[in-house]
Amino acid sequence: MYVHPDVEHAFNNLPREEFFLDQNSPQDYQSGLRYIDTLERRRIAALAKPLWETLPHVLDTKAIWQLSCSNEDDRHPEMAYRFQTFNRNQLLIAQPDDVSIILQKSLRAKVDTHSQVYKAVMTVRKSAPRNVCVKIFQQSLCKLPDPEYFDEDAAWPALWRSARQDAAVEAWAYRKLVSLQGAWIPHSLGFYKIRMPGGEVAVAHVLEYLDGMVMSNLTGDIVAQRLGPNYGIFDMATVLEERLYHMQSLGVMHGDLLPRNLMLLRQSPNQDPWSALLILDFDCARATECYDSNCDIVHPLMLLQHLGASADVIERWFRQHASSNPPPKWIPLFGNEKYDDAHFRFWRSNAHRDEHRRGLREKKDVKRVADM
Incomplete structure (x- = not known):
């Protein structure tokens, strides 16, 4: 076998x-x-x-x-x-x-x-x-x-x-x-x-045992409220990208970094609010050395989308980081041999398609209610 x-x-x-x-x-x-x-x-x-x-x-x-x-x-x-x-x-x-x-x-x-x-x-x-x-x-x-x-x-x-x-x-x-x-x-x-x-x-x-809630059960407003007045969901995505880069440097890609595998503790263990942000479940993990591309890197973008951010706003956030001098260490993980932002382009294409489909469904729902 x-x-x-x-x-x-x-x-x-x-x-x-x-x-x-x-x-x-x-x-x-x-x-x-x-x-x-x-x-x-x-x-x-x-x-x-x-x-x-x-x-x-x-x-x-x-x-x-x-x-x-x-x-x-x-x-x-x-x-x-x-x-x-x-x-x-x-x-x-x-x-x-x-x-x-x-x-x-x-x-x-x-x-x-x-x-x-x-x-x-x-x-x-x-x-x-x-x-x-x-x-x-x-x-x-x-x-x-x-x-x-x-x-x-x-x-x-x-x-x-x-x-x-x-x-x-x-x-x-x-x-x-x-x-x-x-x-x-x-x-x-x-x-x-x-x-x-x-x-x-x-x-x-x-x-x-951790007392918290997974991101799949949270909205953008709830996450922003729990992070406090000084931070927002885009700050959280930046921290998450930095952590994924560090994990990759240790030899591990998560492999299943969906919102259900990200947790916010109910209380931060210390004064750093990011101490409340945790990554769970590694039974789909992969060895960095065995793969040419990073399977985790677009998941913070997907998390932002789950929390209510639009694809256009997420792209502005990404482009701002990519054009900074020097760019963050995690930016090159989005590239391949052909494009510096190949994985981002792939995510953007899917994100705009999903938003278009969601818009069509919402129009149908509005029309259905109006016809009742």
Whole structure:
């Protein structure tokens, strides 16, 4: 079976990578069909009594992989960091019996998604209980694979990724971005192999719990209000571009930087308002060294559009940065071998098309109301 190149890169650069290996991964078409049948039966069992309806629930932990955790030595001297829920040494020496994780509240629980997310309470040995976020990669609740994924004779074999492979990619990204944990991204508290109530073994990523709202649930006015009188959404987009450039210099592109994966904390941890801006979910991350172009760079423009800014206003903001002397370090990421602003041109074309379609829909809605 073909392996996605991002997954292969993650496994080649992870210590103790066997933690994330799929022992029963199908190797041919017939075993793939049997695998899908097994997943369907496991899904029926999982949904007969859904975990999110039986809370609180104590996780049955079987193994721990703590090599994604950060410590104070990893910190950048010019960055501000949030309180670390558990220190790295505490986690590194912990055995499964030392850790208690009790799921308390469902934050995202649905079928055919990458993962299930819960708010939980965690203790390590005799430590005080701490709120954490638990992201469960459970294969039977992910989107079921198509049989052609396992057909090596297909004209264009699809590259399927399992739940554990997604977890491995996220583990790789958190190790690469260890200096950003607690500043721009959540603290990782390790990956845990857990047995689900129906017997299925899944992988859970335990993270720092953050009290905030994702951008997909916010409007431009709400974001501006939360940033305060001195900053606006274009300042936020500039900061986000700078962070994406820094992440790329560390070797990581996010790969799925939609508004749902950007969060504003309800309160800034310190006087810097940008300490409230966080990037979440790295299970689609990519290695900078493996790609010629940056897949993240236009997403701050898409965020501005989501928050209500027009394509023309966004273009003025971009051109102002591009024409400055010197331009910001992130501006060249928009270019390719043909145009200095190739990725911006592509975004602008799509943005104007979307605005045109939205305008047509609004006219139809107005006419429909007038005809009632």
